[in-house]
Amino acid sequence: MKINRTARERRHLRIREKVAGTPERPRLSVRRSLQNLFIQIVDDTKGTTLLSASTATKDFRGKMPYGGNVKAAAALGEIVARDAKQKNITRVVFDRGGCDYHGRIKAFADAARKGGLEF
Numbered sequence: 001m002k003i004n005r006t007a008r009e010r011r012h013l014r015i016r017e018k019v020a021g022t023p024e025r026p027r028l029s030v031r032r033s034l035q036n037l038f039i040q041i042v043d044d045t046k047g048t049t050l051l052s053a054s055t056a057t058k059d060f061r062g063k064m065p066y067g068g069n070v071k072a073a074a075a076l077g078e079i080v081a082r083d084a085k086q087k088n089i090t091r092v093v094f095d096r097g098g099c100d101y102h103g104r105i106k107a108f109a110d111a112a113r114k115g116g117l118e119f
Helices: 004-018 056-064 070-086 106-113
Strands: 028-030 037-043 048-053 093-095
Touching: 028 106, 037 056, 037 070, 037 106, 048 070, 056 070
Parallel strands: 028 093
Antiparallel strands: 028 037, 037 048
C-alpha cells in the first residue's frame, strides 16, 4: 500500500536525522523486502560501505532456501556479527529503516547482539 510505504519512508527520514555512522560506530542499515533482508554497515563520514550481506546471496541460499522469515533473519544476524568481528567492527548504530522493531528486524538484531555486535 502506498500509504504504508510513505509512512515508513517518513519514519526512516526521522531516524536518519538522528542516526549517522562514524568510523568508531558505523551505521548498521537494514532493508526489508517481502522475500529478503539486506544489511549494510556504512561509514557515513566517508560515504563507504564497510560490509554488506543479504539473504538473497547464493551462499545464504545454499544454507536456507527462503530468506523472508524470522529464522533466516536470525541466521543472517549471526553471519553479519561474525563478518563484522573479522573486520574489527564491534560497535554500531542500528538503523531499522523505518520498520517496526519486531519480527524479522528484532530477530536479526537479537542474533547480531548475541554474535558480539554492540548497539
